[in-house]
Amino acid sequence: MGITVHNVSKKFADFTALGDVSLDIPSGSLTALLGPSGSGKSTLLRVIAGLEEPDSGEVIISGEKKTGLPPQKRGVGFVFQHYAAFKHMTVYDNVAFGLKIRKRPKTEIDKRVSELLELVQLSGFSHRYPTQLSGGQRQRMALARALAIQPEVLLLDEPFGALDATVRKELRAWLRRLHQEMDVTTVLVTHDQEEAMEVATEIVVMNQGDIEQIGPPQEVYENPATEFVMGFVGPVTRLGEAYVRPHDLRIRLEPDGETTGARVEDLLHLGFEVRVHLRLASGEDLWAQVTREAASELGLRRGTSVHVVTEHSKVFG
Amino acid sequence: MSARGSGQASRIPGAGRGAFGRNALGRGVVLMYLSLLVLIPLSAVVWTSTEGGVAAFWQAISSPEALAALRLTFGAALVVVLINAVAGTLIAWVLVRDSFWGQGFVNSVIDLPFALPTIVAGLTLLVLYGPGSPVGIDVAYSPVAVVVALLFVSLPFVVRAVQPVLMELDRESEEAAASLGAGPLTIFLRVILPSLMPAILGGSGLTFARSIGEFGAVVLITGNIAFETQVASVYIFGQIEGGDIPAAAAVSVVLLAFSLLALIGLNFLQDRWTRHED
Amino acid sequence: MKTRLTLRTLALGYLGFLIILPVASIFWFTFSDGLGTFWSSVTEPDAVSAFYLTLIAAGVAVAANTVFGVLCAIVLVRHRFPGKRILGALTDLPLAVSPVIIGLALILVYGSGGWFGGWLAERGILIIFSIPGIILATIFASLPFVVREVAPVLREVGIEQEQASSTLGASPWQTFWLITLPSIRHGLTYGVVLTTARALGEFGAVAVVSGRIIGRTETLTLHVEDRFLAFDLTGAYAASVVLALLALGTLFAMNFFNREEKA
Numbered sequence: 001m002g003i004t005v006h007n008v009s010k011k012f013a014d015f016t017a018l019g020d021v022s023l024d025i026p027s028g029s030l031t032a033l034l035g036p037s038g039s040g041k042s043t044l045l046r047v048i049a050g051l052e053e054p055d056s057g058e059v060i061i062s063g064e065k066k067t068g069l070p071p072q073k074r075g076v077g078f079v080f081q082h083y084a085a086f087k088h089m090t091v092y093d094n095v096a097f098g099l100k101i102r103k104r105p106k107t108e109i110d111k112r113v114s115e116l117l118e119l120v121q122l123s124g125f126s127h128r129y130p131t132q133l134s135g136g137q138r139q140r141m142a143l144a145r146a147l148a149i150q151p152e153v154l155l156l157d158e159p160f161g162a163l164d165a166t167v168r169k170e171l172r173a174w175l176r177r178l179h180q181e182m183d184v185t186t187v188l189v190t191h192d193q194e195e196a197m198e199v200a201t202e203i204v205v206m207n208q209g210d211i212e213q214i215g216p217p218q219e220v221y222e223n224p225a226t227e228f229v230m231g232f233v234g235p236v237t238r239l240g241e242a243y244v245r246p247h248d249l250r251i252r253l254e255p256d257g258e259t260t261g262a263r264v265e266d267l268l269h270l271g272f273e274v275r276v277h278l279r280l281a282s283g284e285d286l287w288a289q290v291t292r293e294a295a296s297e298l299g300l301r302r303g304t305s306v307h308v309v310t311e312h313s314k315v316f317g
Numbered sequence: 318m319s320a321r322g323s324g325q326a327s328r329i330p331g332a333g334r335g336a337f338g339r340n341a342l343g344r345g346v347v348l349m350y351l352s353l354l355v356l357i358p359l360s361a362v363v364w365t366s367t368e369g370g371v372a373a374f375w376q377a378i379s380s381p382e383a384l385a386a387l388r389l390t391f392g393a394a395l396v397v398v399l400i401n402a403v404a405g406t407l408i409a410w411v412l413v414r415d416s417f418w419g420q421g422f423v424n425s426v427i428d429l430p431f432a433l434p435t436i437v438a439g440l441t442l443l444v445l446y447g448p449g450s451p452v453g454i455d456v457a458y459s460p461v462a463v464v465v466a467l468l469f470v471s472l473p474f475v476v477r478a479v480q481p482v483l484m485e486l487d488r489e490s491e492e493a494a495a496s497l498g499a500g501p502l503t504i505f506l507r508v509i510l511p512s513l514m515p516a517i518l519g520g521s522g523l524t525f526a527r528s529i530g531e532f533g534a535v536v537l538i539t540g541n542i543a544f545e546t547q548v549a550s551v552y553i554f555g556q557i558e559g560g561d562i563p564a565a566a567a568v569s570v571v572l573l574a575f576s577l578l579a580l581i582g583l584n585f586l587q588d589r590w591t592r593h594e595d
Numbered sequence: 596m597k598t599r600l601t602l603r604t605l606a607l608g609y610l611g612f613l614i615i616l617p618v619a620s621i622f623w624f625t626f627s628d629g630l631g632t633f634w635s636s637v638t639e640p641d642a643v644s645a646f647y648l649t650l651i652a653a654g655v656a657v658a659a660n661t662v663f664g665v666l667c668a669i670v671l672v673r674h675r676f677p678g679k680r681i682l683g684a685l686t687d688l689p690l691a692v693s694p695v696i697i698g699l700a701l702i703l704v705y706g707s708g709g710w711f712g713g714w715l716a717e718r719g720i721l722i723i724f725s726i727p728g729i730i731l732a733t734i735f736a737s738l739p740f741v742v743r744e745v746a747p748v749l750r751e752v753g754i755e756q757e758q759a760s761s762t763l764g765a766s767p768w769q770t771f772w773l774i775t776l777p778s779i780r781h782g783l784t785y786g787v788v789l790t791t792a793r794a795l796g797e798f799g800a801v802a803v804v805s806g807r808i809i810g811r812t813e814t815l816t817l818h819v820e821d822r823f824l825a826f827d828l829t830g831a832y833a834a835s836v837v838l839a840l841l842a843l844g845t846l847f848a849m850n851f852f853n854r855e856e857k858a
Contacts, residue, residue, distance in 0.1 A: 071761040078762040084755035088777040098763035358700030411606040432842035434796025437835045441617035530693025532799035550695045569696045576691040
């Protein structure tokens with residue numbers, strides 16, 4: 001079932017937010033829409049939610065055509081980057097909102113809200129107002145609020161974007177666990193490749209209103225379909241025509257048939273790893289990332305003549 | 318007169334469909350309400366003023382009585398703008414940078430001219446500064462009375478425009494200027510005043526527009542003496558009562574044009590000044 | 596320190612002579628003859644009827660402009676359409692129009708010889724020189740305040756809460772009552788207070804369209820002028836004091852809501 005997006009396009013004035021996008025999101029997956037700002041990932045999510053009307057194309061959720069329906073008739077849970085907490089309501093009322101709209105009996109609402117607050121670890125906070133919560137707590141409240149209506153799909157728009165690094169890390173792990181427990185089809189928008197890798201089961205890489213690649217995190221990282229994906233999901237350097245991950249670059253002291261001669265320009269010690277800046281005889285610059293042990297074994301220092309080779313590179317036409 | 322609600326860039330995805338996204342009905346109702354109440358009636362004024370042709374319009378506004386009224390109106394308004402710019406800035410300064418007992422009370426007094434009906438304002442001024450004044454000052458039925466009445470009703474504009482800017486003002490640039498050896502006066506003229514200028518201009522625009530149209534506050538205290546204390550709005554009122562509607566409409570159009578010009582022009586200046594600041 | 600005291604004295608002196616003393620003096624003159632004289636002046640039938648007409652006109656104007664103001668602010672802030680700037684300027688326009696011109700404009704359209712006046716008169720609807728005209732004039736004069744106060748708040752609050760509400764299943768109408776209205780309530784209240792002040796005190800526009808039928812189409816502000824011109828100073832002062840008290844009440848409300856907003 002899941003979500004199907006069919007030939008969706010969307011323009012804002014003369015800016016093309018979505019070219020002609022088609023996508024299948026499998027039921028029960030945790031999919032990340034990954035891309036730089038302006039890539040159309042948020043617009044795509046908002047089109048799925050009905051917050052944005054596409055110029056053309058269709059949105060199908062769990063086999064039902066939802067195109068043209070307003071958000072309130074789509075059965076989606078949506079979590080906003082800046083929480084969109086109802087400031088004049090308590091945490092309890094925020095979470096109960098969707099259930100009250102659906103005119104559920106009071107006892108049922110009470111029960112469901114307390115279950116959800118427990119799930120998001122906010123049990124003691126039901127009578128507080130959003131302004132009395134930290135950013136992370138607000139976002140968990142927003143998540144409970146979205147889950148309260150038992151949505152067919154859960155959509156998260158840069159949900160951790162406004163939080164500081166530590167809280168972010170915590171919430172990512174927590175979201176992953178939550179998804180395993182709840183088993184609801186979840187789509188997460190992010191511009192942070194590390195976040196996408198860490199949380200998602202599927203990654204959709206977007207750029208300039210189009211999809212560049214779809215696949216599991218490892219696949220997208222190790223087998224990028226385009227130059228853009230290669231550069232966006234991880235560090236990249238160039239060896240001639242080939243694109244290489246810096247930690248896939250091997251440094252030798254002796255040449256063997258396939259190596260290229262280079263000179264060490266600079267060494268940066270990054271704790272466990274060392275970043276080696278190199279210059280080829282042709283004048284091209286590139287860099288490699290090696291472990292501290294490897295660097296000291298090779299006795300690398302500024303000016304050392306070395307030979308580089310890689311077993312793992314990509315050439316894009 | 319700022320056009321509100323125009324700041325949203327249309328390409329921001331977040332600005333998309335809201336709860337009331339595509340409701341053309343609301344827009345229709347708003348347009349209808351404004352048309353019936355404001356747009357059509359004001360158009361009728363403009364239309365009526367030109368009904369007799371350009372010559373008739375010209376004649377109506379250049380009749381000696383109309384001319385005298387317009388001259389007094391604009392003269393008084395300019396004097397009021399100047400006094401208000403200085404006094405308003407001074408009061409705002411004292412309210413923000415000074416602190417004394419009863420400051421809160423003084424601060425709320427600023428809004429009194431807005432809350433007090435203009436006819437009452439005129440009457441109170443007449444009681445204190447008219448014939449039989451308990452303080453021995455009688456300015457009633459003279460052009461000075463016009464200025465006093467206009468100062469009363471337009472007091473809040475500059476004060477309320479400057480006050481928030483002064484509160485937000487970065488004290489560090491003043492301290493920097495002081496550390497570079499600038500005296501208090503130099504700091505005020507070179508550092509503070511330029512930042513306050515857009516607000517003073519904005520407040521002055523409102524003061525001018527309000528002053529050239531004011532009626533209630535001036536009607537009693539001026540005594541309505543043609544060629545001497547009769548301002549344009551009182552002249553228009555007289556023409557309406559006397560049944561010369563085209564003459565009333567012609568002078569009205571002059572007032573409308575000038576208050577619009579003042580607001581648009583100062584808005585423009587304000588914009589330029591602000592951009593220069595960035 | 597010396598400059599500071601000079602500036603303070605100048606500012607307070609200016610305010611004292613321009614605002615505080617005149618307003619205080621009218622209270623002084625009104626009550627110097629005793630409370631009895633004041634009471635008999637304000638309970639005189641013409642004064643009472645003027646008071647009621649003022650309340651009616653202000654009540655209708657405030658109600659109409661509140662509904663319009665909220666709707667207009669939503670249209671200006673939440674909708675995108677060509678000519679939005681012009682619409683925004685149009686709602687501010689009444690601030691720049693002389694009250695007398697407001698009256699004239701309404702006569703030209705709704706008066707007996709006006710654009711719509713003849714058509715309305717044929718159907719027995721009299722607007723100018725009657726109560727509807729007074730109400731229209733009051734609405735015109737007090738139109739911008741709710742829009743001006745609500746629009747910036749609405750922009751500040753943003754659209755996300757409303758969108759969240761709709762994804763949770765609320766209809767546009769439910770979203771308006773449950774989310775939008777509560778989040779603009781402070782700005783709205785402030786706007787309503789300003790509208791009330793202007794509506795209660797409107798004089799020039801009402802003076803032109805009322806026709807001054809004493810006891811019928813005379814509002815409290817018109818009553819003040821009428822008493823003054825009839826050399827009934829006691830009556831004029833008494834009615835002024837009633838209006839001034841209403842103004843002070845408004846002032847109090849303005850301060851109260853301003854403080855609440857900051858808190």
